[in-house]
Amino acid sequence: MSTVFNPLCADRTVLLVALKPDAESVDWLVSAGWHVVHAKTPQQVQRTVERGSIHVGLVQLPADCNSQQLAELESCISNNDVAWIAEVRPGQAEDPLVRRFILDFCFDFVTLPCNDERLTILMGHADGLWSLRETASRAEPVVVKSAMIGQCEAMQQLNRGVDKCARNEAPVFIAGESGTGKELTAHAIHDRSARGKAPFVAINCAAIPPSLLQSELFGHERGAFTGALQKKIGRIEAADGGTLFLDEVGDMPHECQAVLLRFLQEGTIERLGGSGPIKVDVRIVSATHVDLMAAIDAGRFRMDLYHRLCVLRLDEPPLRQRGGDIKLLAQHALELYRRDGARKIRGFSSDAISAMFNYSWPGNVRELINCVRRAVVMAEGRFITASDLGLPGMEAKAGRTLAEIRCDAERAAVRDALARHAYSLSSAAIELGISRATLYRLLNSSGLRDESPSQRHARTPSECEGASDNSRHGIEQIAP
Numbered sequence: 246m247s248t249v250f251n252p253l254c255a256d257r258t259v260l261l262v263a264l265k266p267d268a269e270s271v272d273w274l275v276s277a278g279w280h281v282v283h284a285k286t287p288q289q290v291q292r293t294v295e296r297g298s299i300h301v302g303l304v305q306l307p308a309d310c311n312s313q314q315l316a317e318l319e320s321c322i323s324n325n326d327v328a329w330i331a332e333v334r335p336g337q338a339e340d341p342l343v344r345r346f347i348l349d350f351c352f353d354f355v356t357l358p359c360n361d362e363r364l365t366i367l368m369g370h371a372d373g374l375w376s377l378r379e380t381a382s383r384a385e386p387v388v389v390k391s392a393m394i395g396q397c398e399a400m401q402q403l404n405r406g407v408d409k410c411a412r413n414e415a416p417v418f419i420a421g422e423s424g425t426g427k428e429l430t431a432h433a434i435h436d437r438s439a440r441g442k443a444p445f446v447a448i449n450c451a452a453i454p455p456s457l458l459q460s461e462l463f464g465h466e467r468g469a470f471t472g473a474l475q476k477k478i479g480r481i482e483a484a485d486g487g488t489l490f491l492d493e494v495g496d497m498p499h500e501c502q503a504v505l506l507r508f509l510q511e512g513t514i515e516r517l518g519g520s521g522p523i524k525v526d527v528r529i530v531s532a533t534h535v536d537l538m539a540a541i542d543a544g545r546f547r548m549d550l551y552h553r554l555c556v557l558r559l560d561e562p563p564l565r566q567r568g569g570d571i572k573l574l575a576q577h578a579l580e581l582y583r584r585d586g587a588r589k590i591r592g593f594s595s596d597a598i599s600a601m602f603n604y605s606w607p608g609n610v611r612e613l614i615n616c617v618r619r620a621v622v623m624a625e626g627r628f629i630t631a632s633d634l635g636l637p638g639m640e641a642k643a644g645r646t647l648a649e650i651r652c653d654a655e656r657a658a659v660r661d662a663l664a665r666h667a668y669s670l671s672s673a674a675i676e677l678g679i680s681r682a683t684l685y686r687l688l689n690s691s692g693l694r695d696e697s698p699s700q701r702h703a704r705t706p707s708e709c710e711g712a713s714d715n716s717r718h719g720i721e722q723i724a725p
Contacts, residue, residue: 258298259368260284262321263305277365290321300375301368302329304351306337315346326591328352328371332359348626353594358689362651370595377576377592393426393433394577395570399562403430406559411437416509418554419532421561424611427532428492430559435488440528443487448480451496458501459517463508466518473518481514481525488528494554495535495546502547509553529554564606564613571601574610578617579629586621593629600631659687 258280261271274281282299284290293299302322307314322329331354337343338354347354352371355364393404410417411434419427428447435445453461464479481489491497497505508514509529513522531554540546564571575593583590593601597620606612620633658677666672674684687693 260299260302287321301371302327305332328375374592397567397570407433410434410557415556416529417557419559422563423534424609425561431490431530440487445488446480446484447490449492451493455498463514464516484527485525491531494531495533502550506550564609578614582618582621591627596631597629604636
């Protein structure tokens with residue numbers, strides 16, 4: 246085993262598995278800030294990984310890769326938690342055996358020759374994925390109290406609001422879109438309050454018919470109506486001493502709102518068929534996705550009830566505004582449902598992460614969790630890809646990565662510099678401030694070497710004459 250060591254970046258180590266690594270690639274990895282360790286055999290890979298400093302691995306597939314070589318590579322990389330990236334040659338990924346190897350064992354793959362900047366970003370993503378996995382394995386995720394996962398500014402503000410509400414007994418109203426986690430916030434208020442050890446009772450006001458809602462809220466005595474064979478304690482009475490959560494209160498039938506308002510004013514209830522009021526000590530937390538002010542204007546919701554419920558107000562941020570929390574929540578969902586799949590899912594590929602950040606998530610956190618759970622079951626490889634997530638409309642809205650934008654800019658700069666210097670590599674490299682070897686790599690990675698003469702900028706007779714003079718002086722030209 247040979248090692249190229251850079252003492253300034255010993256904490257970023259990449260394990261290069263190849264029979265004969267390319268010296269130029271190794272030099273570039275070192276210059277990019279990676280400590281490169283080269284291994285040839287499964288035993289060398291195992292010994293290196295056991296040292297505990299390997300997060301990212303590069304597997305260079307031989308040009309004539311066969312099933313036996315793939316089996317040996319699988320034995321090298323299958324029994325560890327390193328995020329592996331495969332380097333394949335053009336057309337290799339079309340081979341069914343190679344494709345299966347990539348899907349089952351690799352975080353992602355690149356086709357050689359690969360743009361250095363693209364590989365840098367990919368290795369950074371792989372290293373970040375390893376860090377997320379390591380954090381999850383230590384059971385130390387970035388979690389707000391009461392399982393409210395998130396670290397964006399909106400979630401930090403919400404968390405501070407929950408703490409303030411928990412120290413007060415006033416009714417709390419939680420506004421937000423469907424699927425943002427309003428019940429989770431209500432639970433957090435209850436858990437952090439002095440009522441935390443008392444009952445937390447939730448009722449969905451939109452899911453119960455109006456004829457049954459009063460009975461569910463207030464309970465009934467035996468014989469109060471046909472079918473009332475025994476006394477039933479209502480949800481309000483069941484929450485005595487604790488918290489009552491009225492979910493989707495904006496969809497509560499208008500005829501039930503007056504009865505609820507009386508309870509909020511008096512602090513007493515009366516069971517259907519009962520003979521007298523019952524004093525109940527309950528903290529009220531309500532939530533809805535409905536715009537209550539618009540509902541009041543439309544006559545669907547009582548203004549006096551709104552003011553009783555909305556003494557303290559919290560707003561749940563939609564998932565599309567939570568930035569990096571999307572990745573945290575996706576990883577949390579993966580940890581919850583990792584065992585549902587037939588394969589051992591190791592994480593998310595770079596295209597899956599990009600797809601999640603580019604999607605608008607109309608169903609918010611609920612949609613994200615369901616999406617990840619489905620992908621765990623349907624994924625065919627060890628990493629969840631964008632196609633496994635199956636997000637609607639993402640094919641038509643595929644965005645450009647930073648690496649793609651930089652590649653296009655480099656391509657345009659190289660083409661213009663070559664045109665200005667009559668396609669002299671040396672002169673163009675001097676103008677661009679790079680070495681001729683680096684220019685060669687840019688030509689290969691950008692596809693400029695494969696362009697036909699008709700695709701290049703037309704050269705004037707004087708430019709052609711200058712090019713001939715340069716050739717006579719030993720300045721290398723691009724072959725037509």
